Amino acid sequence: MQKLRRLSQYLSALMANSYWLFPWRTAIYQGVLKHVCFPGLNCYSCPAAITSCPLGALQNFLATLRVSLSSGQFHFGSYVLGTIGLAGTAVGRMPCGWICPFGLIQELLFSLSPLRYSPWRPLRWGPYVFLGLFVIVLPLTVVDSMGYGSTWFCKYVCPAGTLEAGLPLILMRPGLRRALGWLFVHKLIVLLVILGASVVISRPFCRMICPLGALYGILNHFSWFQLTFDADRCVGCKACRTVCPTEVSFFDGRDNINSAACVRCLKCVSICPTRAVGMDFGLMTTVKRPEQGKGTG
Numbered sequence: 001m002q003k004l005r006r007l008s009q010y011l012s013a014l015m016a017n018s019y020w021l022f023p024w025r026t027a028i029y030q031g032v033l034k035h036v037c038f039p040g041l042n043c044y045s046c047p048a049a050i051t052s053c054p055l056g057a058l059q060n061f062l063a064t065l066r067v068s069l070s071s072g073q074f075h076f077g078s079y080v081l082g083t084i085g086l087a088g089t090a091v092g093r094m095p096c097g098w099i100c101p102f103g104l105i106q107e108l109l110f111s112l113s114p115l116r117y118s119p120w121r122p123l124r125w126g127p128y129v130f131l132g133l134f135v136i137v138l139p140l141t142v143v144d145s146m147g148y149g150s151t152w153f154c155k156y157v158c159p160a161g162t163l164e165a166g167l168p169l170i171l172m173r174p175g176l177r178r179a180l181g182w183l184f185v186h187k188l189i190v191l192l193v194i195l196g197a198s199v200v201i202s203r204p205f206c207r208m209i210c211p212l213g214a215l216y217g218i219l220n221h222f223s224w225f226q227l228t229f230d231a232d233r234c235v236g237c238k239a240c241r242t243v244c245p246t247e248v249s250f251f252d253g254r255d256n257i258n259s260a261a262c263v264r265c266l267k268c269v270s271i272c273p274t275r276a277v278g279m280d281f282g283l284m285t286t287v288k289r290p291e292q293g294k295g296t297g
């Protein structure tokens, strides 16, 4: 299962960034696929990106909402909310664990070091703060004289944007280097801190910052796909918590099995020796029976 997941992560990253003509073109891809949101965090302005980022598109929608309303051109941002809503309703936060390119980058970095640190548990609320403040409130309320807001999260925080768009564009277009200022330095520091933290903390960006993960995480509780936990079969070996990239601790009742922190990587399903963890696809539950001779405690 985990080999399949890693394959899915690589293929998704390649598919979302498959505009390989970019070294010969001056502009980023602006074709029809840019109207489609990729379900994971993948910067719109990456020279190789063929789709939009749902988080950037959501901020853009909110930042231009006043002007749209006043000009009578109101639209519901349906393709943004549709992408997040459809994916989230079906599988909750599974895009984070299976297709998000920035999730993959953090996982690869974490595999480089034997050192392991756990972030302070209340920092789990960080993604909701970034979602509320940088994605919703500031783009909606801080507007210029024309009524346009700004994409605050993209502009001041998003490390995926710096890595996938900022740095490649600066390398490709020497003219841009002269225009670099404090904002780029700030974004570069944010990126380096997050990449550095990813070496010793599992998925720090997903766990403490990512507003897209927060949106999907809320839907973990309501999605069609659910994880199941049979406490009667659990022997308390803690293997599920040890392999969990976001340290969800459901075996001891500390967290819900469908916690918003879970990126649905399914490592716990694979590793549980007593098959206490299962999957429920709505119509079909796949809680496997323990093999003969293996007690359930």
Ligand code: SF4
Pocket (backbone or CB within 6 Å): 233, 234, 235, 236, 237, 238, 239, 240, 241, 251, 271, 272, 273, 274, 275, 276, 277
């Ligand atoms: S891996 Fe399975 S048996 Fe071990 S603590 Fe987790 S749920 Fe219980």
Ligand code: SF4
Pocket (backbone or CB within 6 Å): 240, 243, 244, 245, 246, 247, 248, 261, 262, 263, 264, 265, 266, 267, 268, 269
């Ligand atoms: S609880 Fe299980 S599926 Fe969720 S992130 Fe942890 S290991 Fe992955």
